[in-house]
Amino acid sequence: MPTNYKTNTRRNRSTEQLMADTEGHLPPQAPELERAVIGALLLEQDAYPQVADILKPDSFYEVRHQLIYKAVLTLNLNNQPVDMLTVQHQLSKTGDLEEAGGPFYIAELTTAMASSAHIVAHAQVIAQKYLARQLITYTSRIREGAFDEGTDVLELMQEAEGRLFEISQNNMKQDYTQIDPVINQAYEALKKAAARSDGMSGLSSGYHSLDAITTGWQASDLVIIAARPAMGKTAFVLSMAKNMAIDMRIATAVFSLEMSNLQLMNRLLSNVCEIDSKKIKTGQLEAHEWAQFDNRVTRMEGAPLFLDDTPSLSIFELRTKARRLVREHDVKIIIIDYLQLMNASGMSYGSRQEEVSTISRSLKGLAKELNIPIIALSQLNRGVESREGAEGKKPQLSDLRESGAIEQDADMVCFIHRPEYYKIYEDDKGRDLRGMAQIIIAKHRNGAVGEVLLRFKGEYTRFMNLEDEQISFNSGGGSVFVSKMNGGNLELSASRPAIPSDSPLDDNPFAGGSMNGVPF
Numbered sequence: 001m002p003t004n005y006k007t008n009t010r011r012n013r014s015t016e017q018l019m020a021d022t023e024g025h026l027p028p029q030a031p032e033l034e035r036a037v038i039g040a041l042l043l044e045q046d047a048y049p050q051v052a053d054i055l056k057p058d059s060f061y062e063v064r065h066q067l068i069y070k071a072v073l074t075l076n077l078n079n080q081p082v083d084m085l086t087v088q089h090q091l092s093k094t095g096d097l098e099e100a101g102g103p104f105y106i107a108e109l110t111t112a113m114a115s116s117a118h119i120v121a122h123a124q125v126i127a128q129k130y131l132a133r134q135l136i137t138y139t140s141r142i143r144e145g146a147f148d149e150g151t152d153v154l155e156l157m158q159e160a161e162g163r164l165f166e167i168s169q170n171n172m173k174q175d176y177t178q179i180d181p182v183i184n185q186a187y188e189a190l191k192k193a194a195a196r197s198d199g200m201s202g203l204s205s206g207y208h209s210l211d212a213i214t215t216g217w218q219a220s221d222l223v224i225i226a227a228r229p230a231m232g233k234t235a236f237v238l239s240m241a242k243n244m245a246i247d248m249r250i251a252t253a254v255f256s257l258e259m260s261n262l263q264l265m266n267r268l269l270s271n272v273c274e275i276d277s278k279k280i281k282t283g284q285l286e287a288h289e290w291a292q293f294d295n296r297v298t299r300m301e302g303a304p305l306f307l308d309d310t311p312s313l314s315i316f317e318l319r320t321k322a323r324r325l326v327r328e329h330d331v332k333i334i335i336i337d338y339l340q341l342m343n344a345s346g347m348s349y350g351s352r353q354e355e356v357s358t359i360s361r362s363l364k365g366l367a368k369e370l371n372i373p374i375i376a377l378s379q380l381n382r383g384v385e386s387r388e389g390a391e392g393k394k395p396q397l398s399d400l401r402e403s404g405a406i407e408q409d410a411d412m413v414c415f416i417h418r419p420e421y422y423k424i425y426e427d428d429k430g431r432d433l434r435g436m437a438q439i440i441i442a443k444h445r446n447g448a449v450g451e452v453l454l455r456f457k458g459e460y461t462r463f464m465n466l467e468d469e470q471i472s473f474n475s476g477g478g479s480v481f482v483s484k485m486n487g488g489n490l491e492l493s494a495s496r497p498a499i500p501s502d503s504p505l506d507d508n509p510f511a512g513g514s515m516n517g518v519p520f
Contacts, residue, residue, distance in 0.1 A: 028132040029061035033122045038065055039109040040116035041072050042084050047116040048076050051123040059130040067091065067100040068109075084110050134167050161316040203250060203333055203373065206243025208465055209452040213441055214412070217333060217373035221446075222364040224339070224406055226378040226395065227416035228385070232437065233377045235461040236416055237335045238264065242271050244333065245305035251331045253306040255318065257341035261309045271462045272296055278459075306331065315344050315362045326370050334370075336363070338377035339406070357405035364409045378406060380415075393422045397442050413443040418456060437463060 037055070040047045057070040071090040075082050084106055091097040100106070142160045145151045193201040202216025217223060227233045237254070245252040256264055270277040273296045275289050285293060306325060310317065318336070325331040336342070344358045360376075367374040380399040387393060395415035400406050407413060417438040419425070425434055437456040441449045455464040 027061070027136070028129040030122075030125050030129050031062060033125050034060050034062060034065045035109055037119055037122050037126060038068050038072075040119045040122075041069070041082065042087060042106070042110045044116045045082060047119055048072060048082065050116070050120050052076070054120070054123040054127050059127050061129065061133070064099065064101045064105065067096045068106065071096075071100075131167070138163055138167065158314055158316070161314070161320075165316050165319070203244065204248065205240050206247060206465075207240070207439075207452070207454060207463070208467075209454075210439055213448055213450050213452065214444070215447065217375070218411070218446065219371045219373060220368045221373045221411040222360070222367045222409060223373060223375045223412045223414065224378050224400070224410040225375060225414045225416065226380050226400060228380050228395070230421065231416045231418055232456060232458075232461075232463065233416060234259065234337055235267070235456075235458075236437075236439075236463050237337060237375065237377060238267055238461065239271060239463040241305060241335060242268060246272065246300055246303045249304060250333065251304035251306075251329055252333050252335065253308070253322070253325050253331045254335045254337065255308045255310070255313060255321075256337045257309075257311060257313050258337055259309065261307045264307055264309070267461045268300070269293070269297065270460050272300055274460055274462075276459045277461055304329065304331075311341075313342055315342060315359050318342070319362070319366055322366060322370060326372065332372055334372065334374045336374065336376040338379065339363075340379050353405075360406045360409040364411075393417070393419070393424065394438075394440060395442070407443065410443060411445045412441065415440040415442055 037051065041051075052073075055069065057066045057073065060066045060069055068087060068091070071087045071094070072082055075086055075090055080086060088097060088103055088106055091100050097103070138160075142156065142163075145156045145159075146153070189201070193199075198204070198211075200211060200216040202214065202218040202221075204211050204216050205214070225233060225237065234256075241252050241254055244250040254264065259267075266280050267277065269275070270280045273280075273289075273293045275285065275293060279285050279289065306329065308321060322331075322334055325334070339359060340356065342359050344355050344362070363374055363376055378400060380395055383399045384393060384395055394417050397407050397413060400413070417440055418436070419427070419433045419438070420435065425432065427433055435456055437454045439452045439454060441451070443449065453466060455466055455468070456462075457464060
């Protein structure tokens with residue numbers, strides 16, 4: 001009697017709650033199909049693998065069916081045979097046999113079921129009914145919160161979005177794929193890559209030496225670009241956005257959680273127009289600078305560059321906006337500045353590390369879903385500052401802040417390092433590092449690692465290819481000036497010939513870096 005009372009109490013509480021949520025309507029359920037599926041599982045050994053990815057104990061509406069399915073699951077996990085007797089024994093061990101209906105009910109389930117011929121179709125219906133019940137409970141709680149005058153509606157919206165995302169993630173399963181269509185996809189990608197004269201397979205960053213290692217930013221990749229404060233993270237990605245969206249007309253979206261759209265635009269104007277950023281802020285331009293501004297700002301008009309400065313952006317908001325950008329504007333790449341300022345509100349976490357792990361994992365999932373590269377900036381911890389020597393000041397993967405999951409989820413991790421910031425003015429080969437920035441590719445899941453050298457122009461908040469800056473070389477009264485700024489033609493004014501691009505790295509100021517220690 002006590003056991004039956006316990007069973008009835010659990011079932012009644014569940015039913016009463018759902019009846020309240022459904023306002024008197026019968027909750028979605030399929031009891032006959034539940035009995036058919038449980039009966040098939042008890043009769044045939046190969047039945048469970050067919051439904052293991054579709055059903056879980058909570059998928060069943062009746063508590064006794066939940067308990068029986070849980071026993072079946074436990075037996076399978078322990079590689080034990082499943083039949084009426086073994087399930088009864090497992091339920092007895094956990095003290096749930098009577099609550100599951102007792103031996104008579106379990107035997108009744110096996111006699112009522114002929115075969116497992118349609119078990120997958122039955123299981124799918126049960127799963128859909130469970131999803132419907134989840135949505136009813138979820139919407140009921142949201143509605144109740146909306147009626148509460150003390151509820152913060154914005155927080156309620158984030159909670160609603162987070163809960164809906166959690167439900168969809170828990171119930172959406174992707175099936176396996178036979179190899180033939182994947183071979184066709186790989187073949188088509190190979191043909192497209194072969195047709196390109198630049199040897200690229202992804203989106204060009206506009207930095208030739210970087211592209212030489214990455215072969216472009218690849219679709220579905222999560223790229224982390226990390227650095228200590230004042231290294232120029234935002235300047236780097238804005239310079240890259242300028243290269244892609246303004247120069248190459250590749251649709252690009254930038255989500256800035258740290259700066260406003262106006263601040264981003266001021267930086268872009270300084271970058272494109274090559275006018276000191278301080279003058280852009282104050283408006284104190286000389287006459288020739290106004291002319292230069294008017295001439296070059298027209299290049300930005302109509303550029304497929306989309307800015308979003310929503311503060312404390314949640315991963316769920318980003319997902320919604322990113323889908324719209326890809327669908328409506330055919331955006332090819334998304335840049336996020338920066339990861340640690342995002343949140344995953346609407347879900348509970350034991351620590352900030354767990355939340356950051358969820359964010360990085362979700363960004364990787366979003367990159368795969370949209371089939372575009374996502375570049376996220378990240379902060380580094382203070383480990384760099386405490387290390388001594390030129391090599392010690394270079395960032396390492398262990399310096400990534402707040403979560404090792406960032407390193408794990410990323411397809412590529414790049415660091416920005418400016419030796420000049422640490423008063424390191426020469427490398428071990430005697431090359432001048434003033435005004436230089438090293439882009440260190442520390443992790444590359446699908447390619448080589450290495451370092452590249454770029455020019456950093458702080459007054460323009462700009463990173464440049466080495467060959468894109470005007471460089472002066474003096475020797476015996478002669479000089480060479482090389483300029484390719486803003487896509488202009490190569491101009492030479494010299495009393496001696498320019499250094500050829502194929503000369504050794506030590507003698508060639510245009511060399512961009514190295515791949516696995518080999519200069520290029």
